[in-house]
Amino acid sequence: MPIIRRYVLPLLMAMLLVGPLLGGCAGMPLQEMSDARQAIRAAERAGAQQYAPELLAEAKALVETARQNVHKGEYRDAREEAEQARAKAMEARSRAEAAAAAGPGSR
Numbered sequence: 001m002p003i004i005r006r007y008v009l010p011l012l013m014a015m016l017l018v019g020p021l022l023g024g025c026a027g028m029p030l031q032e033m034s035d036a037r038q039a040i041r042a043a044e045r046a047g048a049q050q051y052a053p054e055l056l057a058e059a060k061a062l063v064e065t066a067r068q069n070v071h072k073g074e075y076r077d078a079r080e081e082a083e084q085a086r087a088k089a090m091e092a093r094s095r096a097e098a099a100a101a102a103g104p105g106s107r
Helices: 002-026 030-046 053-072 075-102
Strands: none
Touching: 030 053, 030 075, 053 075
């Protein structure tokens, strides 16, 4: 019993504490990809194609790169790119909404 207490129990405790931390980073970034795609659709509905085409294109390119990284198993990179795509799409949406509110002809 002393061997178990001395070696096995600390090892099990360490695995229980560290395991979830490592597992959370290793999975496919499904939620992040979905969030990015939804943000792009929202930006398109807001008129980003007209008012913020560069940002919208960047967001779409980032989602495509993230998709390719998912297929390669590079989940960490894919997650970061999907998060960047979401941020770009949200910025494009904000710009489009502001330009649309300012009136026709504004860009």
